Amino acid sequence: MKKKGELIAVRPDKVIEARFALTSRQNDILDMLFTQIQDDHNVEYCIDINKYKMLYNIKDKNNIYGDLKKAVKSFEGKGFLMVDKEKNEEIYYPWFSKIQYKNKEGKILLKIDSELKTMFLEVKKRIYYHIKYTLNFSCIYSKRFYYYLKSYEDTGWRIDNLDALRDKLQCPKSYKKYSDFRRFALEPAHVEINNNSDIKFKYEEVKSGNKVTALKFSIKSSKCEEIAIDKDLEITDVQTIFSENITPIEARRLLDVASGNIELIKEKYKLSSNQGEIKNIVGWVIKAIKDNYNTETKQTRFNDYEQRTYDFDVLEKKLLGLK
Structure with a gap:
């Protein structure tokens, strides 16, 4: 959607948490697509590269169409796997049911499956963000970290088991060593996100003995732009x-x-x-x-429940699978 001259993407949590490996430019294409999806009957979208290329902070913008076209071509015949945890079922979706390149116009037409669009819209949680941030991250892990962390901006923190996090970020096996993961994925993302986006984060290493087994992230809004986004929406x-x-x-x-x-x-x-x-x-x-309350519903005791208290050290250990 476009509000006040800004292109704002709406990315569903199911896409954020799904397991798939996308390149930087492939994520750019999805960001552009997610600025357009609305609650309507449309399933075909036009990516006008001329509209988006001005958001890139690079000197030579002439090759952007070619780069994005290559990214879209790599989607051909590919999809991603979703897991329905309630039904314990796996569902495979192709990314696009139709791709058409309009080279002379600098446009790419993308068609998505109607069921996939419904899934995008009918989610419990989604994030809103200016794509000018994600389009300009130079490190692919900055994009992936940003989507994960942005989805927890409202709570301000999240904890990730290190092995599960590496899997979510689609890191190579060589990043199994924590020092390499920190050097090539975590730290570049930390620098880029904190200096070039609307959120900032800190991370704390959680250890089991001398081994780092998890990371605890603290997330906060770094600018007032998120309020502008909210008002636009x-x-x-x-x-x-x-x-x-x-x-x-x-x-x-x-x-x-x-x-x-x-x-x-x-x-x-x-x-x-x-x-x-x-x-x-x-x-x-x-x-x-x-709960779909109606005129006959009477819920007078909604506020009478005692506030639940937690031992957060114990809670963290349970979340991380530690004893």
Whole structure:
């Protein structure tokens, strides 16, 4: 989608977490595609390279079409594997069902399967980002790290088992040695993301004995641009529904749960007027959407649950599979 002159991509969490190896330019193509996918009946998209090439911070932009065309050609006959954890089933999707090159116009037409588009739209979580950041990362691991970390920007942290992380990032076997992984993947990504994007992160090594077995990431927004993105994505429309003050992150969470359906948010918020005092209005509306509350629903004890407390050291060990 394009708002206020900025090209904003919406990348689903299923694509972020899926196992597949893409080159830097292949990820560029997906970023361009994800700026266009909307909740409509369209499954064919035109990638106008002239519109995107000005975002690249390179002197010679004349070869960009050729580079991206090569990247798209490498998608031909290839796809990716998704795992439905609830059904314990594997699903293979081809990336594109049709590719057409319009060389004279500098355009590439891409057609995706309608079921794949539905999967892109019907996700529990997605990230929004300016593609001017990802297009200009020189290290492929910067792109991959950025997608993972951006998806946890709202919580501010995540922990990854080192072997699982290397697998997610599609690192070569030579990176099995932590010093090589840190030198060629982690540190380049750390420098590029912190200096050239809208987020910053720090990492902490988690050890089992003398061996690094996991990494704990701390993530925070580094610029105010994420607020501009939120407003572009109807965040302010959601905020105006509420008489209470809600944050942009809370509004974005509501949009995610409602799959972008602002009318559904409005409908469930109206139901709250019959519920008496509600201490956590955003949490109540989220539950109302998930459980499909109606006019007969009465949830007076929503706020009566005690706050759950955690031993975070124990929690981390459980997440990492450590004793």
